[in-house]
Amino acid sequence: MVETKFSDDVLTAKLYGEIDHHKAPSIRQKIDGQTESLRPKELHLDFSGVSFMDSSGIGLIMGRYRQVSLVGGKLKVINVPKNLQKIISLSGIDSLGVLK
Amino acid sequence: MKIVNEMNLNFESRSYNESFARSAVSAFVLCLDPTIAELSDIKTAVSEAVTNCIVHAYPDTIGTIYINVRITDQNRIIIKIRDKGVGIENIKQAMEPLYTTSSDERAGLGFAVMQSFTDKVKVRSKVGAGTTVTMEKILYRTSYDKR
Numbered sequence A: 001m002v003e004t005k006f007s008d009d010v011l012t013a014k015l016y017g018e019i020d021h022h023k024a025p026s027i028r029q030k031i032d033g034q035t036e037s038l039r040p041k042e043l044h045l046d047f048s049g050v051s052f053m054d055s056s057g058i059g060l061i062m063g064r065y066r067q068v069s070l071v072g073g074k075l076k077v078i079n080v081p082k083n084l085q086k087i088i089s090l091s092g093i094d095s096l097g098v099l100k
Numbered sequence B: 001m002k003i004v005n006e007m008n009l010n011f012e013s014r015s016y017n018e019s020f021a022r023s024a025v026s027a028f029v030l031c032l033d034p035t036i037a038e039l040s041d042i043k044t045a046v047s048e049a050v051t052n053c054i055v056h057a058y059p060d061t062i063g064t065i066y067i068n069v070r071i072t073d074q075n076r077i078i079i080k081i082r083d084k085g086v087g088i089e090n091i092k093q094a095m096e097p098l099y100t101t102s103s104d105e106r107a108g109l110g111f112a113v114m115q116s117f118t119d120k121v122k123v124r125s126k127v128g129a130g131t132t133v134t135m136e137k138i139l140y141r142t143s144y145d146k147r
Ligand SMILES: Nc1ncnc2c1ncn2[C@@H]1O[C@H](COP(=O)(O)OP(=O)(O)OP(=O)(O)O)[C@@H](O)[C@H]1O
Pocket: A055, A056, A059, B048, B052, B053, B056, B057, B058, B083, B085, B086, B087, B088, B094, B095, B099, B100, B101, B102, B105, B106, B107, B108, B109, B110, B111, B112, B131
């Protein structure tokens, strides 16, 4: 599940629940639709409400990094809970400079 | 090594069964009183293997996914996840981090996650016949017969 909010050129997508291959497509669709129409300077993916994530969540982050770059924006991944830090660090997305 | 508990689960390769599969395995191993971190590792590793069956093994069909979980007297959890799908031609290459044959948004990290979230991962596969992924996780904190 995802809720989005747009202000000051920042699109914030707050993610909830479990992110897996089943859930990722609808999240992706909603964020990409808004990214294309609003063309934000920054896209913030807020993980504070995420209780579980597998590599589909990593694919989701990397895909949004590409999508927001296409409209000239930057990605930030915010509020990563403790239980997701292991998979986030394994993924190497830290090297994209998106973690806050 | 003695098996002290075992369960089998068969279900269809539909994506909404991913959460069912990881929750079922996690519920079964609760008898070992795992830590939250250990449970989360097991759930994530199971989710990776099951998703691979759904996405890669049975790309255009619905097939059956077979899960077998055994618990040994030394607090070792052995999880076997099997499909009768397309199989893997080059297992070594498939297990390399970032390697993916998928054109959608896949990171190619499933096997890397299974390897780092469990203690041992073994893959057997035959093209056209299917794939079996066996993962082992040792729980350090508890002892089965202590309960
Ligand atoms: N059960 C399977 N049957 C057939 N091929 C498989 C199976 N599991 C994995 N593979 C092959 O191994 C490759 C690597 O798998 P891995 O899980 O590491 O990455 P991925 O599934 O492509 O991406 P991610 O898991 O990050 O979403 C897959 O792209 C696929 O080609």
